[in-house]
Amino acid sequence: MDIKYSVCPHDCPDTCAWKVELSEGKIVKIMGDPSQPITQGVICEKAKYYAERVYGPDRILYPMKRSGPKGSGQFTRITWEEAFDEIVQTWRKLIEKHGPECILPYSYAGTEGIINKASMDRRFFYRLGSTQLERTICSSAGSAGYQMAYGASKGVNPFETVRARFLLFWGINVLETNLHQAMLANRARRNGAKIVVIDVHRNKTAEWADEFYQILPGSDGALALGLAHVIVKEQLHDSAWIKDHVYGFEKFKEEIKNYPPERVAEITGLTVEQIKTLAHEYAMAQPSFIRIGNGFQHHDNGGMATWAVACLPALTGAWQLKGGGLIKFNSGYFPLNKEEVERPDLLKTFPRVVNMNQLGRVLTELTPPIYSLFVYNSNPAAIAPEQKLVLEGLSREDLFTVVHEQVWTDTARWADLVLPATTHLEHSDLYVSYWHGILQWADPVIPCLGESKPNIEVFKELAQYMGFQDKCFFETTEEIAGNALNTPAFRKQNITLERLKAERFIQVEMEEFPFVTEKLNTKSGQIELFSEKAQSMGLSPVPSYIPLQEGPASKDIKYPLTLISPPHHLILNSTFAQLESIQKKWEGPRLEIHPDDAKLRGIQDGDLVEVYNARGKCKLIAAVRDSVLPGVVVSLGVWWLSYYSQGYGINTLTPGRLADMGNGATFFSNQVEVRADHE
Ligand SMILES: Nc1nc2c(c(=O)[nH]1)N[C@H]1C(S)=C(S)[C@@H](COP(=O)(O)OP(=O)(O)OC[C@H]3O[C@@H](n4cnc5c(=O)[nH]c(N)nc54)[C@H](O)[C@@H]3O)O[C@H]1N2
Ligand SMILES: Nc1nc2c(c(=O)[nH]1)N[C@H]1C(S)=C(S)[C@@H](COP(=O)(O)OP(=O)(O)OC[C@H]3O[C@@H](n4cnc5c(=O)[nH]c(N)nc54)[C@H](O)[C@@H]3O)O[C@H]1N2
Ligand SMILES: [Mo]
Secondary structure, X not given: OEEEEEEOOOOOOOOOEEEEEEEOOEEEEEEEOOOOOOOOOOOOHHHHOHHHHHHOOOEOOOOEEEOOOOOOOOEEEOOHHHHHHHHHHHHHHHHHHHOHHHEEEEEOOOOOOHHHHOOHHHHHHHHHXXXXXXXXXXXXXXXXXXXXXXXXXXXXXXXXXXXXXXXEEEOOOHHHHOHHHHHHHHHHHHOOOEEEEEEOEOOHHHHHOOEEEXXXXXXXXXXXXXXXXXXXXXXXXXXXXXXXXXXXXXXXXXXXXXXXXHHHHHHHOOOHHHXXXXXXXXXXXXXXXXXXXXXXXXOOOHHHHHHHHHOHHHHHOHHHOOOOEEEOOOHHHOOOOHHHHHOHHHOOOOOOEEEHHHXXXXXXXXXXOOOEEEEEOOOHHXXXXXXXXXXXXXXXXXXXXXXXXXXXXXXXXOOOEEEEEOOOOOOOEEEOOOOOOEEEEEOOOOOOOOOOEOHHHHHHHHHHHHOOOOHHHHOOHHHHHHHHOXXXXXXXXXXXXXXXXXXXEEEOOOOOOOOOOOOOOOOXXXXXXXXXXXXXXXXOOOOOOOOOOOOOOOOOOOOOEEEEOOOOOOOEOOEOXXXXXXXXHOOOOXXXXXXXXXXXXXXXXXXXXXXXXXXXXXXXXXXXXXXXXXXXXXXOOOOOHHXXXXXXXXXXXXXXXXXXXXXXXXXXXOEEEEEEOOO
């Protein structure tokens, strides 16, 4: 038995440290690294099956060229040289005829490793002058909303949350999507703290909480302003602290007059009593801590709602005590030299920018058209909204699609050329977290399987085939990582790549409020409850509640139910979906529907139902239960398309509209109707 170490690269706040057991050079077991203080030897269930993912039958090991009709899954093995030649020759012809903007890269966070997520690829597509991609599918609406108040993605150090007396998990399924925060919360609870959850779905996290507030989708902004109303009206706010740290309190005070508990009760579905109790408890128990998740950011009003919630600790001055305040994102604590890593200066033209949430429209409607798509670190055929349009785009005969992947995803099946990618266990990378403050490095644990190559190598070689001679296309992973860490803030903390490689993980400094020595990075330097920036963007200058375009208050009687499709604990976005161990445990695609809604439609528990709206339809098995409110339906997980009957996934139904801030995704502002399927 041999033990090696790695870091989980997936898009999850916990960024766990792994201990990997090998036998005769093969991975046999994945465990949490007990020495890394956040991971503490604990990893999620899906990561434990990683060896199956690395060695499984779905692994892509060689470059493959399509040999049947598009989407048929028929491919023939070719060499890397043939693959690169074909890409470059095709692109040269396309560029000559249409210019480089007819090529589009599509990627997200398949790996969170700094080098293989965004370094050589960004350099390559900047240098090429291709159409650029706005990568806002995850949490950009919320980040923009949070930054209205605080100017940066910085919040509480998670370790401090064990001191909190009141922990409010708001729109986050923390037991399943941020497990180690739940472990810290359990420690706080043992110290006497109360755990409260606000969600639209009575999930495992809701059942674990001491108190659960079940609200209507997209009503969070109103709830936050209603809580602020009660706090200020009953003088539970901290005037002295507000005077020193908060900008715009008087204007905010005017705005919250519009949110008396009676009105907020109507919007949220809570009772007046519940709203008052929550406001009292939140304001009185200090330190109080809020963890914001993605739930309410994936709505039309996600930016404003986040800004409104982010104002609460400013009113009570919760930031004064260790463990008090909020976490939305903590990525701001890693001041990497991104310019040096990504080299935006290589872009010499002003190509168009398209939004990743609208890939379907981009591939089917954009003029002049996209003629070549290069996908890596993402599975858009499954995870992107408006799936029908995405698939229509991918089936275009005049679209040359290249997919660099580890496994045969839905997107890979639609490709013209498929290139084999290494997993993080086969390449080195540098890792930061967007929740904790531990910087990590991982070396390969096993050699590259088959002929797979890391992203950085593919883009380096492509650059050579394209004749790009800039020095930056010859840099190694170590050189880029070393430069990424070469910033004044890291130098001050004596953090270098050499030290990191020797120690594997280093805790970076996480300053306490106000996060920077002098002031916040907002215009006023204070927490902004009134923002001139918001005003200049044509938004309300104070947080306010705007009903969803598609939501519970929707007047569209054709589609009366709001569909929420958040993560499933067995998979990570669409990753892990195909593993045999996962499939064995999975109950199949389900739709949780309230007994009243089911009865109205003649639907019984276990029935196959068709969920539909103007964007398309998707078939699921009805799970009739009161875990959802009347008018709300929930389907967990984004599964590969072949696991849904007729091959249309949950994202057939979801909208490509953009949220109020950050051009974010609106997956959950989604009206549908459901009928029993009698086919
Ligand atoms: N197991 C697992 N873990 C994951 C992922 C995964 O797919 N599987 N994905 C990872 C990624 S990329 C991300 S971004 C995070 C996302 O993880 P979270 O931050 O937890 O976000 P979601 O699970 O999308 O939504 C959280 C909760 O919000 C609820 N919700 C939906 N709409 C509303 C609303 O209007 N108001 C309120 N209050 N709640 C609402 C949902 O029911 C859900 O329980 O998880 C990461 N971790
Ligand atoms: N309905 C609905 N849709 C959603 C969501 C939802 O809650 N509901 N959540 C949204 C959110 S928050 C997010 S972040 C997105 C996530 O969407 P994606 O980022 O597309 O996530 P995955 O489905 O995990 O796909 C990542 C792919 O990258 C591949 N990959 C991993 N590492 C590497 C590598 O090193 N190199 C290469 N070339 N490939 C690699 C994996 O094999 C995997 O197939 O999905 C969004 N879609
Ligand atoms: Mo995400």
